[in-house]
């Protein structure tokens with residue numbers, strides 16, 4: 001009798017599990033948590049800049065004329081087209097295509113370089129943490145320096161498209177000199193705000209947070225020093 005009860009108990013659990021609803025997709029509205037936790041991967045801060053600069057440059061999966069109809073410019077599209085399953089970092093079209101070694105399938109396709117192990121790890125950690133539309137910002141708008149405040153933002157949000165032999169808009173944003181030149185001719189701030197006829201940057205993605213733009217503006221107003 002004891003065994004029968006135990007059996008019935010486990011059978012209920014087992015079937016109970018099987019009928020559990022699928023994990024619902026996280027909401028599309030970004031959740032903002034202020035200061036960045038070093039153990040958390042953030043969609044707006046880490047994943048979106050990586051995917052837009054590696055996968056959504058013009059002629060690839062951008063919003064105007066996306067390759068095979070696949071746009072990878074925002075959370076909803078990345079979740080849907082990437083077939084991302086929150087909590088399961090080995091599942092889904094996006095992961096399969098960046099992990100495959102088949103040159104006909106791998107993304108980004110040759111001659112573009114494949115994602116690095118660190119970039120893949122970042123994406124998989126984000127998915128295993130629930131693939132949320134989360135964001136954070138480390139903003140200190142008082143103690144602003146090039147090395148501490150500006151260069152990391154540009155490397156994260158801009159460099160992917162503005163580097164290499166043919167940078168987008170014919171504008172490299174890699175070295176201090178590159179960034180200073182764009183700061184002093186006004187194009188850096190105008191592109192971050194989408195003013196004075198400049199296309200809003202990052203291209204077809206969410207603009208930087210106000211406090212991030214404030215830090216860059218403060219540095220420009222200080223004369224764009226190499227500090």
Ligand code: HEC
Pocket residue numbers: 052053056057058154157158159160161162168169170171173182187188191192198199201202203208
């Ligand atoms: C996904 C790719 C991509 C990312 C990421 C990106 N850009 Fe651009 N950028 C472009 C493209 C494409 C153009 C040309 C757009 C146009 O002419 O309308 C451009 C043009 C520009 C220009 C104008 C160049 C000129 O002389 O007309 C500036 C300045 C610029 N980007 C700055 C930035 C900054 C700053 C960031 C980061 C906050 C950034 N971009 C992120 C693709 C990108």
